[in-house]
Amino acid sequence: MRSRNLLLAAVSAGALLQLPTFAAAQTQEPAAATEVEELVVTGTRTPGRTRLDTIAPVDVIGGQALARQGSGAELAQALSNLTPAIDFPRPAITDGTDHVRPATLRGLAPDQTLVLINGMRGHIGALVNINGSIGRGSTAFDLNSIPTVAVERVEVLRDGASAQYGADAIAGVINLRLREARTGGGATYNYGIYDTDVDTARGSRKAHDGLTQSLSLWQGLPLGKDGFLTVMGEYVTRHPTNRSDYVNLASAPDYARPVVLGRYGDPKLESSAVYLNAGLPVNETWSLYGYGGYQHRDTESAATARTYNNSNNVPAVYPGGFLPIIATEIDDYNIAGGIKGELGGFATDLGVSYGKNKLEYTIKNTINSTYGATSPRTFKAGGLDYDQFLVNLNMSKGFDLGLIEPTNLGFGLEYREEGFSVHQGEPASYSKGPLPGAPVSQGFGGFRPSNEVDKTRHNVSAYVDLEGKLTQRLSFDAAARYEDYSDFGSKVTGKLAARFDVDDALAVRAAISSGVKAPALQQQYFSYTATNNVATPTGSILVESGTFTVDSPIAVALGAKPLKAEESMNYSAGIVFHTGPFELTIDAYQIDIDDRIVLSENLPNPSTPAATATVITDLLSSYGVSAARFFLNGVETRTRGVDIVGRYKLETETAGRYDFTVAANFNGTDVRKTPSLPTITNVSQPPFLFDRGNVLTYEEGTPNQKFVFNTDWSLGDFGVTAKATYYDSVLVPNNNPTLDYETGHRTIVDLEGRYKLGPAGLALGVNNLFDQYPRETPALINSPSGSIGFPSYSPFGFNGRFLYARVSYNW
Template identity: 55%
Template sequence: MRYRALLLAAASLTAFTATAHAQTAAPAADEATVEQIVVTGTRVARSRLDTVSPVDIVDNKALTRQGTPELAQALANLAPSIDFPRPAVTDGTDSVRPATLRGLSPDQTLVLLNGHRAHTSALVNINGSIGRGSAPFDLNTIPTAALQSVEILREGAAAQYGSDAIAGVINLRLREARSGGGATATYGVYNTNIETTRNTSGRHANDGPTYSASLWQGFALPNDGFLTVTGEYSYRNPTNRSDLDPRVTPNKVTGIYGDPQVETKTVYANFGLPVNDSWKLYGLAGYQNRKGQSAAFPRLADNANNYVSVYPNGYIPKITTDIDDYNAEFGAKGDIAGFTVDASVNYGSNKVKYGTINSINASLGPSSPTSFKDGSMQYGQTVAAIDVNRPLELFHFAKPSTLAFGVEYRDETYKIKAGETASWVNGGNGKGAGAQGFPGFRPTNAVDVSRHSTSLYADLDNQVTDKFDVDLAVRYEDYSDFGSTTIGKIAARYDLTDSFAIRGAYSSGFRAPALQQQYFTTTSINIIGGAAVDVGTFPATSATAAALGAKPLEPEKSKNYSFGAVYHKGPFELTVDAYQIDINNRIVLSENIQGSATGTPTQQAIYSLLQPFGVTTARFFINGVETKTKGVDIVGRYRLDADEAGRFDLTLAANFNDTKVDKVPTTSTLSSLPVPPSLFARVNVATYEQGTPDKKFVASGEWTNGPWGATLKGAFYGSVLIPNSNQALDYRSGDHTVWDLEARYTFLKKVTWAVGANNLFDEYPNRAPAAVNTTGVVGFPGFSPFGFNGRFLYTRLSYSW
C-alpha cells in the first residue's frame, strides 16, 4: 500500500504540476500523423524501416476498408502472424474470442492503448477453443473508427513493457484530430451454400445480417490541443452452420453452430492539451457495452433433462453475456532539467455478467424457472507510471545515446459473484442440477482478490556509429503474490548500405500468472451412479487441487532469439525476420482428473484423495509445459504510380511457424499412482503444436485512380489439426485460400460508397466427419483460422468533413 500511495501521488502530482506552472505560450504546431513513424518497441521514434525490431503498421484505412466491425478480425485479415479463429458452442468464449500472435497463447501478447498497458478480459477460456486456459485482452472492445493506427511489434519485449510481452506487443493508437470528422454506415449479410457431411447437396443461407454505424469528430482545444470523440454501434445476427442431426427422423438441423448474436455500443474520447512550451496534458476515456447470445448443445424432447410439459419439442439453451468494459487515463508529459518526463495514471475494468435463457434446472422439476441469472466475473486494473528519458553523450558515439528509465505500479482485482440460487442449486430428484447449458456460479465459487506489483526498468539506445545501433534494456518486477523477477534484452542493427541492413535481438521474458488463472473456480453437479457429485475447476491453492499435488502458480519464463534483414530501394521494400521462442513453465488448464469408487486402481486412489471434499472430478491450472516455437516472417511491399492507370500499393506477406511441446506437467502425488493420469494430454499437446496454421500468406493490392478505388486481398491458410480423444478420429481443416474484394467510388468529394465481398468464392474448411459429430451440431471445425461462415456481402456509405 505504501508503494501504491507514493507512486499514485507522484504520477498525479507530476501531471497536475504541469497545469499549475503553465504560462502563456505561443501555440505549438499540430502534431502531424505520420504513418511510417514507429513508437512501439523503441524509446526513440523511428521510421518503420529504420527500427531495430520488426514492426508492422496498419492504418485506419486498411482496418475500415473491410466488411467486418471486429478489430481482431480486421487485423487477422491483414497480418499473417495473427490468427483469429471463431469458435462456437464454447460458452462465453463465443462472445469474447481470443486472437493469437505467432501461434502462442493469446495472453502471451501484450496489448497497449496509446502506448500504455491495457487491461485484460475478466473471462478465462476454459473450453475446447484455441487459447484454452488464457485470459487475454479483448481486441474487439476497441472500435476501429476510433483508431489512427495499430503497431504490431513481432518480438519479445517484456524487458521494455513488462509481463505478457512474450510473443510481441500490439499498440492501439487512438485518433488525434482537432478538426474534421466522419460518419459511416455498413450493412452486410452472409450469402452462402452450406455443404456438410450429412447434407452434401447443401442448403442455401442468407443469414447473419450485420449493421454497424460509426461517427467521429475532432474538436480544437486551446494551444493547438485536440479532442477526438468516437461513437460506434453494431448489431450482428446469428449464423448457423450445423449439420443434420442423425438422432431424429427424418434427419434435420437441431443445433445452432456459428456466430452468436451480438449488440455492441462503444464511445471513446482522446485528448491532448499543451499548457506551455514544455508541458502537455493527455488522456482518454472509453466505454463499451456488448450483449451477446450464443447457443449450447440442443436437448431433444427425450433428453433426460427435459420435461415435455415444458419443452414438448426439446430446447436449445441460450447463454447470454452482458459485458461492460471501461478505460480511463490521465497524464502529463514535459521537460524537467533536461529530462523528458511522462507521468500517467490509467484504470481499466472488464465485467462479464452471465445468464441462461430457454433453459431449465431439471433437478427442480417442471416448475423450474426457464431463465437464470448465472453470476458475473470482473477484472480491474490500475496502473501508475513515471517514464523518463534524456540524451547522453557517450564514448564519442555517432549520435547522443538515449537513456530511458521509469517506475510502474500496478494494482489488480478479480471478483466472481454467485448467480441466483435456481441457477446452481441441486433440487435432489436425480436429474441435472443447475441451469442447463451454463450452471451458475455458487456462493462457494465467489472470490474477491487483489494483488499489486512494482517494476523498475532502464533502456539505453546507442547509435555507436552511423551504421551500427545497439539497444540494451533491463527490467525488475516484484509481485505481492509470487515474488520478483529480473529480465533483459539486447537488440542491434547494422546498415551495410543505405538500402540493406541486418538486425537481431536476444531477450529474456516472463508472464505473470493472471488472477483469473489463479482464482477462477466453477462447480457443477453430475449424476454418477445415481448420486449427485461435484465436478469442477478449482484454484491451484485450494485444498481440493492441493490434494492432487497442485502448487501455487509461478511465472512463465521465455527466451527470445531473432535475426533478420531489411532491404528498401525506391518504391520496393522487403523484411525477413527469423525467430525462436523458448518458453518454460507455461501455465495450462489441466485435464479432468476423475476418480471412481469402483474403477481402476488409479481411479480408486483419486477417489480417495477427493472424497473428503465431496468431489469426484477436478481440474486446475498448473505450470510445467515447455515449448519451442520457430518461424520466419516475410513482408514485401511495392508502390507504383502508373499515371493515368492510377496508383497501386502491393503487399505480399507470409508467416511460417512451428511449435513443439518438449515437456508436460506432473505432480508428485499423481505420479506415484499405479498409472499416473495425464495432466496435459495428447489433445492439448496437438492443439499447441498444430492448432494454428504452420504457414499463412496474405497478398493484397490497393488501387486508386481519382474518385475510384479498389482492394483485392487473398489469404492462404495452412491446414490445422482438430484432435480428438480418439486419435483415429483426428481430422484437418485443409489448406484454403480466401479472397476478399472491395470497390469504392467517392462523389461530391466527401461521400464514398463501397461494395464488397469477404470470402468471395464461398470457401469453407473441411467438413467435420460424421464420426466426431454424432449430434450433428458441429458442422465445421472451430479451429478453422478463417472461420466457417462462407461468403459475406456488404455495402458501406461514408461521409467525411
C-alpha cells in the first residue's frame, strides 16, 4: 500500500518530473543547453531520433549536470545522484571492492549492465567482488575509471538490449559519449571536505576529514580542415574518511578508555588520467575516428583492525594492536579507432578497440604472525590483469518496403578476445612460518602459486536490427543476435519493440526481449584465500575462507559444476507525454533471470550439521582454510519496477528560468529458486549453498523506492540548484535473522549556488545538508575492534555532510 500511495503521489506531481538533461559543453549556459531536443544514438540505429522519440526509454545526462554533483571526482556517484534507477553504495572493509566500487541499474548485478564508450563495448575490470558487498560475485566495468571531464554526456538505456548490443545488457546500457571540440577549452578546480557529527553505537564524535581536491582541464584542437582533437585530463587527491565505532572495552580492557582503532570509510586516493578523442574527415564520404585514455589510481583502504589481544597479533611488534592497510595500484587503458562512411549505400562503421585493467596489491602495517617478530610489515600480495580486444563492423541503410517511410536495416559482426590472469605475491604474504597462527599477511593474504592462472577466450557474434514505421503513428524495432563463445557455446537473443503515437503529445511503447550474460573469466578461474568478517550472535569473527575455481577438486567435491550463461526475459511497457515545457515518461518493467551466477556460501558454516561439517573440514585441511566457496549457477529471480522521469521548464521575464524536476524508481526483486543441494557424502547434506543472507541481499539490499526532487534556477550570471533525494530503507541481512538490521528511510538534501563573471565561474555547495546517516551498525554484531560503524549497503553512503567549492575558467 505504501508503494502504491507513493507512486500515485509521484504521478500527481507530474508538473515537476524529470532529470537534468543538459547536453551542451561546459562553455554553454544552462538555458542554451536545453533549447533543442537531444539526439540519441543508444537504443536506436535510425539517425535523428531524440530521447522523447525513442521506442525504449533513454535518459540523457549532460556533462554540466555531472560536474555539479559535489567534488566532481566520481562519475558513478554523479550518475547515481541524477538517475534513480542507478544505485552506487560505498562499501568499506571489502578488500578490492573498496577501491573498485560497483554500480547497479534497476537493482540487478553490476555486471548485468553493459557499458559503452562512444558506442563501443568497454572492458570490465580485473577485480571480482567476493566479499560482503552489493554485487557480490560480479565483475563489472569500473565507471570511475573514466574522468568526468572527459564525458560530454551519458545516455542510459533502461531496457534489455542483449540482441542489439551483445551479452551483459540484461538491465540496460550506459553509453559514455566523450567530449568533442576543435576549439575552446576549460579548467576546473574542486575543493571539498566532510564536516560531520558521527554517532555510532558505542559513542559520538565530530569528524573533519575526506579532504578532496581535483583539477581538470580540456582543450579542443583543430585536426586538419574540419577535424577535431580534444585533450582532457584530471588529477584527484582524496584523504580517507573514518566512520568506525569505538573498541569494545569489554573485549579489550587494557585500552581503558574509548578508542577508535579502525578506519571505516572511503579510501585514500590519488588519481591521474588523460583522455583523447578525435575525428578527421578523409573526404566527403569517409572519416576517421579514435579515442584513447589512461588512468592511474593509487588507493589505500583499511582492513578490520586487530586489537592488542587478537590471536594473530605479535605484541612485541604491535603492543597496542594494528590496522592493516590494503593499498592498490590500478592502471586502466583504453584505445580505439576506426573508419566510417558510406559503402554501397550503407552507412558503414568499422572499429577496433583494446582495453586493459590491472590491479596490484600491497599490504602495509601488517604482519604474518607465524613468523613472529621477524615477519615483514609490508608485503607485495600479487595482482590481477584483464584485457579485451574487439573488432566490430556495423552497417545500416534505409529500404523502401512500401511502408509509410523507409525502414532502417542494421546488421553487423563482432569479434572479441578476452584474457584474465592472476600472479602470486611474495612468499611471506601467504606462507606459514615456524609459529602457530594464520599463515597470511593480516588484512589481505597474498595470492599463492596455486592461485596463478592465465586464461583467454574469444567470442564471435552477428546481429540484425530492423527499425521503421508500419503506419504514421506505429513504430517498431525487431532485433536478433547470435553469439558463440569458445569456452561454453552459443546463444541467440532477440527483441521486439513498438511505439504508438496516440497524438502529437502522447505515445505508448512496449518491448519484449531475451538476454544473456556469459560467465566471466574471473568467475571461472579466480581463486583466493581471504580473511572475512562473519557475524555471529556473539559478535563478528574472522574466518579464513578459500574461493576455489569450479573445476578444482575441492569445489567439485562440494558440488561445483561448469558455469553456464545467465539467461533473461525482459518485458516493458510505458507512456511518453510531452506538451510545451512539460514532459513525462512512465515505464514499467519485469526482468526474469535464470541461472544467475552467484558465489556460494562458506562451507561449512554455523548452520551446517556437525557430521557434514566434519567431512568438509577434512577436505579443507590440506588447503589451509577453515571454509570454502565457489561460483555456481542456479538462482532464479524476478525483478519488477516502474521508472518515472519528467520535467517542467518555466521561463519568466523578471524571476529567471526554472527547471523543476522529479524522478522516481520503484523496484523489487524476488528470488524464485536457489541452487539445489549437492550430495557430498552419505551423511546429512549442508542446508544451503545460497542461504537467507544472500537471498535477502538480492531482494532487499537495494532501495525499493528512490525519488529525486530537483530545482534549477538561473537569472543572468546567478544560478542555484536544490535537490532532495529520498532513499527507501535497505535491509542488511544475515543467515541468522536475529542479526538483521536496516539502514532506515532517509532524505538527502543538496544545495549549490553559482556565479559567473565573464569566462570564470564560482560555485559553493553542500551535499547532505542536514548531515544524515544510515542507522549505525549494532554494537552486538560489531567486531571487538569496532571497525564497522555503519552499513556498507547504505545507498547514499555513510560519510555525512560534505562542503565544497568549485572554480572554473573557460576560454
